[in-house]
Amino acid sequence: MPPGRRSKPASGWPRRAKRLATYAVGFFLAGSLLLVAALRVLPAPTSAFMLHQHIDDWVEGKGYRPISQRWVSRERISAHAFHAVVASEDQLFYQHNGFDVDAIGKAFNRYLRGGKLRGASTISQQVAKNLFLSPAKNFVRKAFEIWFTVLIETLWNKQRILEVYLNIAEFGDHLFGIEAASRHYFGIPARQLSAAQAALLAATLPNPILLKADQPSAYLLKRQSWILGQMRALPD
Known part of the structure; x- marks a missing residue:
């Protein structure tokens, strides 16, 4: 280097970008923790899945x-209703801490053999997904789902998780929550649901758009009967 000349200082952009990324991660972690803590006692006014339904309507010009x-x-x-969804969706709900390790292992092995990566979500994971995330299926969304599931299992008790689940679950086209479903299909409030009615609603949960409680197929009735037995x- 010629005498009297100084080298140019390194650009500060990498450092600033790293600082911004740190702030963004910290803001997300703190914000998500506060949000889940608040929903421990407050009713959820809506859910990510309900908002996504409106977006789909707009995109499709409806x-x-x-x-x-x-x-x-x-x-x-x-x-x-509580018994029905546990019997239908997650029979180890009261034993696990948000994740069914055996089911995850079986689903992953099925994926490695060329199948679809599905079928391992617990009720806690479904609450995390339905309440906070999009219906997209990718590993990034799965990572967020894991984080929110940990928060939910840490900050809420099991009864609160079931309460939120039943209030935001999809039971039909633009139909969410056990109260709206009970009134729509049976003309009664959710507190009056019989075991058979609760089992029928729970039987639709894998695909409530195709499996209609007011037009039960032979498959749906068979699934209802199985849930009642469970x-x-x-x-x-």
Whole structure:
């Protein structure tokens, strides 16, 4: 280097970008923790899946179509509804901490053999996905789902997780939550659901658009019967 000349200082952009990334991660972690903590006691006014339904309507040119959903506390939900979704969706719900390791292992092995990566989500994971995330299926969204599941299992008790799940689950076209579903299909509030009615609603949960509680197929009725049997076998 010629005498009297100084080298140019290195650009500060990498350092600033790293600092911004650190702030963004910190903001997300703190914000998500506060949000989940607040929803431990507050009703969720909507969910990511409900908002995505409006986006789909707009993209498809259908205009605004209202969502039918009414939040109710767990005291106003039939005990049969809680038993039905546990029997249908996650029979180890009260034993695990948000993740069914055996089911995840089986799903991953199926994926390695060329199948689809599905079928391992617990109720806690479904709450995380439906409440906070998009329906997209990729590993980035799965990572966010894991984070929110850990927060939910840490900050909420099991009854709160089920209460939120039943209030945001999709039961039909633009139909969300057990209260709206009970009134739509049976003309009664959720607290009056019988075991058979709760089992029928739970039977639609894998695909409530195709599996219609008001037009039950032979498959749906068979699934309802299976859920009723599982409900009787589950411990109180």
